[in-house]
Amino acid sequence: MNATADKTALRDASSVLLIRGKGDDAHVLMGQRGAKAAFMPEKFVFPGGAVDPTDGQIPLARPVAPACQARLSQGHSAPNALVAAAIRELWEETGLMLGRAGRWDMPPADWQGFAAKGLVPDAHGLRYIFRAITPPGRPRRFDARFFLAHADDVSGDLDDFSAACDELSHLHWVPLREARRLNLPFITEVVLAEAQAHIEGEDMADSVPFFDNSTEVSTFRRIA
Template identity: 35%
Template sequence: MTGSQKQPSTAYAGSPRDAAALILIDRSADKKRVLLGRRASGHAFMPDLYVFPGGRRDPRDHSLPFTGDLHPLVTEKLLAARRRPMTATGARALALAAIRELREETGLRIRSGLQHADAAEAATDLSALRYVARAITPPGHPRRYDTRFFLTFTDEADINPSHIRDSQELLDLQWLDMSDISCLNMPDITRIILGDVIDLMKADPSPGFGSAVPFYVSRRGRFVRHML
């Protein structure tokens, strides 16, 4: 999460910033595994907790190159239930932010569709990304984010799971059995959304792009779940 080790400021205490996270699953073996990493202790937001790769959307994400666009049903869901207007370009930028953060935090690159993709910001294919959850950080936190969670699989994204590397942002990166992470120190919302994904994949091991999206927002001190 770029710049997330800066000290808290009032700029982050009000309206949530747009953010994105990527739930990456390895289904090459009998037990499906999900990629999680521990946020560094110096982070102002969720220090020392295990999370999915992700971070806030930066202005430059709007201009990052891509070779394949989001599925139309994904774009439709991203544009739904907004408190303020967002364009299809803004929705795409969220997906590009999730992929950029994956690269920065783990060293993994989504399939580019290009023969030569050595550039730091080589064009990426967004067509395999599902939109599976949205959550807004409750009031009272030093930083608040309106996070959209995307899902894809290592085989679809042409990713070798062994190529992960720790970064200053995420430490102790691990591929963990999705059904056996009960003892992991992770935020409640991360655990809830992972549970939603497990249920989604029980219904369809390769989920489609138009599934209902759970949206978690705080009401009177507790998360309330709506469906988009």
């Protein structure tokens, strides 16, 4: 497969909506992609990115809830890889860590910094709330899973982004009710609305919304 095909192939990805506060005072962590980024330039997004080959081998201090695990298993043979990728991407792009004290045997290269803090990734607080596949014709295409997490589960200072990579700029906590005023991708707006309804007390359906653009025909369905 040539390099062009590699870039446009559909890749699994995970993103985290990290929420700070509750109800009317809830904030979500967002950052802005660079103007020269191939995918969604200048858009404000949640921390996230593609699943790495080693993510499926990562030990978890605690797994996601059984219902989330079952839904993640629909369409993916290694759901723990999706969860680990969400935690890794949050850490790489913001410096914030979802983990519990623990030891590793031999962490992969891209997890060594995480392991050096004496933490093992903890997925217990993650809730799987959305799935979306990028439509055909885009310069990058992802089969993305979105997870809701609470800042109370983060180890360290919630305002210290000094360990973040340079993937996202303008990292900041945005009032959830104001987040949709930013320059957002369409799917980010949709996921924000889903998260806001849940955080403000609305009962969520016992299923996960799924925008399926795997073909030229866009389909909306739910993962029960």
